[in-house]
Amino acid sequence: MKKLLLILFLFIQIASGQQSPHGAISIACEVCHSTSSWQVRTDAEFNHNSTGFPLTGKHRFTLCSSCHQKLQFSNTSQECASCHTDAHQQELGTACARCHTTETWLISDMKQRHQQTRFPLVGAHAFVSCDQCHTRASSHRYAGTPLTCIACHTSDFQATTAPSHTVQGFPVDCNTCHRIDAPHWPGGFDHALTAFPLTGAHKATVCLDCHTGNRFTKLPTICYSCHSADFASTQAPNHSTGGFSHDCITCHTTAAWQPSTFDHSATAFPLTGKHLTAQCQECHANGNYQLHYTDCYQCHSGNFQQTVNPNHVSGNFSHDCMTCHTTSAWTPASFNHASTAFPLTGKHATTECAGCHTNGNYQLTYSSCYQCHQGNFETTINPNHVSGNFGHDCQTCHTTIAWSPAAFDHSITAFPLTGKHTATQCSACHTNGNYQIQFTNCYQCHQADYQRPTDPNHVAANFDHNCQTCHTTTAWIPSTFNHDQQYFRIYSGRHQGLWTSCGNCHQDNTNYSAFTCLTCHAPTETNSHHTGVSGYTYSSPACYSCHRGV
Numbered sequence: 001m002k003k004l005l006l007i008l009f010l011f012i013q014i015a016s017g018q019q020s021p022h023g024a025i026s027i028a029c030e031v032c033h034s035t036s037s038w039q040v041r042t043d044a045e046f047n048h049n050s051t052g053f054p055l056t057g058k059h060r061f062t063l064c065s066s067c068h069q070k071l072q073f074s075n076t077s078q079e080c081a082s083c084h085t086d087a088h089q090q091e092l093g094t095a096c097a098r099c100h101t102t103e104t105w106l107i108s109d110m111k112q113r114h115q116q117t118r119f120p121l122v123g124a125h126a127f128v129s130c131d132q133c134h135t136r137a138s139s140h141r142y143a144g145t146p147l148t149c150i151a152c153h154t155s156d157f158q159a160t161t162a163p164s165h166t167v168q169g170f171p172v173d174c175n176t177c178h179r180i181d182a183p184h185w186p187g188g189f190d191h192a193l194t195a196f197p198l199t200g201a202h203k204a205t206v207c208l209d210c211h212t213g214n215r216f217t218k219l220p221t222i223c224y225s226c227h228s229a230d231f232a233s234t235q236a237p238n239h240s241t242g243g244f245s246h247d248c249i250t251c252h253t254t255a256a257w258q259p260s261t262f263d264h265s266a267t268a269f270p271l272t273g274k275h276l277t278a279q280c281q282e283c284h285a286n287g288n289y290q291l292h293y294t295d296c297y298q299c300h301s302g303n304f305q306q307t308v309n310p311n312h313v314s315g316n317f318s319h320d321c322m323t324c325h326t327t328s329a330w331t332p333a334s335f336n337h338a339s340t341a342f343p344l345t346g347k348h349a350t351t352e353c354a355g356c357h358t359n360g361n362y363q364l365t366y367s368s369c370y371q372c373h374q375g376n377f378e379t380t381i382n383p384n385h386v387s388g389n390f391g392h393d394c395q396t397c398h399t400t401i402a403w404s405p406a407a408f409d410h411s412i413t414a415f416p417l418t419g420k421h422t423a424t425q426c427s428a429c430h431t432n433g434n435y436q437i438q439f440t441n442c443y444q445c446h447q448a449d450y451q452r453p454t455d456p457n458h459v460a461a462n463f464d465h466n467c468q469t470c471h472t473t474t475a476w477i478p479s480t481f482n483h484d485q486q487y488f489r490i491y492s493g494r495h496q497g498l499w500t501s502c503g504n505c506h507q508d509n510t511n512y513s514a515f516t517c518l519t520c521h522a523p524t525e526t527n528s529h530h531t532g533v534s535g536y537t538y539s540s541p542a543c544y545s546c547h548r549g550v
Helices: 002-015 058-059 110-114 124-128 150-159 200-203 226-233 297-306 346-350 370-379 417-421 443-451 523-529 540-545
Strands: none
Touching: none
16 A cells, blocks of 8 residues: 555656656665655665665665665765775875775785885885874875884984984985884994995994994094004004004904914914014014014024024024025024035035034035045055045045945946956056056056066067957967968868967967968868969068968
8 A cells, every 4th residue: 555655645646747756766766665664764674776776884774875875876976985985095096995984994915005106115114103203293085195114213213312313314215224114113224335344343343432432434444443442452462652553453353362473474473483483572572563583593593603503693693594594493502514515415414514524614615525534534545545646536446435445446447357457456566556657558567467478489579469359358378369460361161170389380479470381281182182283483572462361
């Protein structure tokens, strides 16, 4: 009945020219109203999806009149701003859904949305409410919000007193020291960006220990500016009286002021051996650390003067201690004699220095043996070196192994020794101590051997004094004469073995230039063989003239 009355009411209004309170909406009343109540049905009864604006979230429970004011249902705007007051004053446009949802007007997942802006939210910013940056004072301004830290952190900047950012004129780029990825507001200044990177103990030092008086700009970078007290209070060694450089890192490190080390190899006097463990003041006496000398004598003059074996002072030794000494110890010392004109070999290598350098004379300039071995030279009697007028060049016969035995190399003379000569006593040839012999033939020594033989008699036969024609140095006898090559074949050919002595042919032992063939060759033999031979005579010279090669 109510439905009929409603339809009738609407029909009357239309017929009388009155408009529907809902405008030109062309849907049946029962779509929204019921006969049991004129109140608007819930969304469960009205399918808003058919309108092109589905109701979700809080919209599902909102009264129709909240959006359809004055009960106007046709041509209702679907823009959020038509119902929701634009608190952003048109800075963000009308697309409220970019930040809001129908579930709640509060911003949802703002961090993710903010990443699409020029100011992504990281660190502590991700947990800050929007109005802390987009403040009420700016009427919740969102467009054109400053991107610099100081825009929000001015109060932090001004309130900081350790150090005072305003007094020191700190830059307003807060990122220089502060980190936005920290949960709080701690300082995190990277000192490596300055001209003074922090290392060692400096890394754990409180800023104000160096930045006194809250001074953070134009600070000196040398160590002395902070460590002048350490410099002045150091006594071993005393830095002030020693005139030490203010460049502390020469000896110290940032790990700690002590212990310290000095690299002496950076100077002209690197430390080696015992010098490595010597106390600094042992050389740098009276706190003198400005030494410029580098030789040993300045420190070791006492050692130099006290040494008596050998006596360095009277011996006029050089002050170049390293000629004999090393940095391992002052003693034992050793001198490299090979660096002189007289290298030491053999027994010389183990001879005490004073054995040659008598009376402390170490300035010897001679290098021959005689200067030291004159006594040996004069006392030697086999052979007698003095009467034999021997040369003073002892090395001709002697070596540095020992004075005796001695050996003379006769091959350097005009008469090299061979055979029995090599084992003959020198005096056997050099009679009466005569070692200045100039002759080189055998006869001078072997005259008696020459005169002694009777078969053949060398003297009567007027043999040549060139003994080597028949004899060798192996022995005087047996001797050999090369008869085949020089005169007549008797050791080979038809005469081999047919004679027993030289006298078989040379019957006059005083004249070996005379010989006979007729003793063995009778006329009856030779005549029959020479029948018809022109110029044949039965004589030895005739035989030799034709048959010397038989």
